[in-house]
Amino acid sequence: MKMTASYFSFEHVSFLYSDGTQAINDISLTIPVGNKIAILGENGSGKSTLFKLLMGLERPTKGTILFKGKPLKYNKSGLQQLRQQVGLVFQEADHQLFASTVKQDILYGPLNLDWSIEKITSQVDKAIALTELEELENRPIHFLSGGQKKRVAIAGVYAMEPKVLILDEPTSSLDYYFSTQLTDYLKKLDTDDRTFLYSTHQINLVYEWADYYIVLHKGKVIYVGERDALFTNDALLQQAHIEKPWIVSVTQMLQNSDPQWGNIAMPHSKEALVAQIVALQKKEDLISI
């Protein structure tokens, strides 16, 4: 994991909704720059609330959030600065689409940045191509399906090239094709000075992508770190209602099936799993010659 600097730090942050529900309970956490981070946890564990706090849409009831080392400012200019660098794709696309057509909606964010017309046009075109919205460009938003709205929401945030891109269950209304397109695309993105935060219940979609994991349970952080220690901890997975990725299950079955497989390392991709199986099989063939 790269640990060069941090965009956000939480210092003993708690948050209660107005009805008294404690959604975040004394979280202290640093979100490093340059990582692909998955935020996991059962329904109601606090993932969306954490994102709302990161965007300044809610303020901690207790504790402090630091952005680039300084306490987050909740005045107009403080929030504007924050939102030029941090983009959130909401779980519900309806919460973020408000222009009348697809293209106007995607244009809205970039138009409010200090960019040239050429840069705005090229970013919006890239976002439309990424989400394959070319044929829907001039459609009124209220005529779109749920998955199409989600793609517009993703395009609008992507077009602004935020330093921190937050995706709250981005695939929840996407079909198989668009879900894999999105995750395949995210795999190719450069994280040098950018950070991605992705919450999901679809573990197999993020396992090959995310290199850092934060697990919430009842408003508390119960795990922060790399994937191997998380996905081999059955008790923790059960506690947080997290499915074990199939790559981990298959590898563990191989490790337990025969002593020759006992030492294979936990692979982080399908390709790495197959490569290990092929290498071991070749060794086996050589021994038997």
Ligand SMILES: Nc1ncnc2c1ncn2[C@@H]1O[C@H](COP(=O)(O)OP(=O)(O)OP(=O)(O)O)[C@@H](O)[C@H]1O
């Ligand atoms: N507007 C609200 N008013 C009161 N309580 C709320 C509100 N929004 C969320 N909560 C409560 O806060 C807690 C955390 O909710 P949150 O939406 O952050 O969970 P989540 O981890 O994103 O869940 P899911 O996986 O279901 O999307 C839950 O107990 C939820 O019922």
